[in-house]
Amino acid sequence: MRWSVVDSPVGPLSLAADEAGLCGLRFGTVTEVEFAPPAGVLAVAATQLSAYFAGELTDFDLPLSVRRGSEFERAVWHRMTTIPYGETETYGEVAAAVGDPEAARAVGVACNRNPIAVVVPCHRIVGAGGKLVGFGGGLPAKRFLLDLEGGVAFRRAWGGT
Template sequence: MPLMTFPQPSVGPADLAWLREKLVLDAEQAGLLDVAFRVADTPVGPLLLATTAAGLVRVAYVADGPDAVLDELSRRISPRVLGSPRRLDPVVRQLDEYFSGTRTHFDIPLDLRLAGGFRREVITRLPDIAYGRTASYAEVAAAAGSPRAVRAVGTACAKNPLPVVVPCHRVVRSDGSMGNYVGGLEAKRVLLQLESAT
């Protein structure tokens, strides 16, 4: 006896988007969404943005894909990580304004739990470097209360969990050369040129 086949309902992109949005809403209502994320296209490449109830917790360059960053978030914060683009709309809007030259500082709640100890002290000092200006690693070390910790400032900048938003790109070597940057030297050059042009 031949098997009966039934037509399969077709599921299109709109259906999948609706299901994804419903999953996010249900997870939020049930208190099961600890980290919401999305990837935003920017002039310095794709950035993964992640937020918690406390604020923006991660900005990461993800040219090679977001998997490693999402794995880090699930290990260090919570395994309850879910793509929720709408929840990050305010961050994307401010990034768009920054890259268009109409925003000179970010007004976003930050969750600094991924930076601890002296690194956190450095991270909290970086927004004091004015838009369009730079400071040396030595100047940042002094501002953070440890004038001899120049190398540690470099490490803190390299491990900044919130690049672009927390402006580690404004930290340069004492001779004025750029130094390294988590997003690569070209991204640092673009950010510094953007800020010096306005």
């Protein structure tokens, strides 16, 4: 596995890739690994993240490598990728969508275990009534990501740039 770190408006992001694709994105600098300059999929991920934070990219196009997680977690992670840019779903809505309407708390656990934050957008999952709860990068980062996407989506919907 190769690691790289990139700067972002929400602080440093640690990226990991294996031979199959991007396999990790963590907030902050992971201390137990050795970092190298971005190359291959890590370079593409760094470029796409830069475009995302600039409001120029709404859909990531990266090979992903997810080799862990229960069947339920994988279903939740997949569901995250179907939530449109600039929109949110509640933990309960995601639980119902993956076939277990009573599993809202388990959706929260799956969000916490999401190995590829931002790219697999766990920040788009919110509490009942749109309440911001739980986020591995901290609630200010979650608010930033939702505000970024909401602003870009609004400008695009109304013909702005």
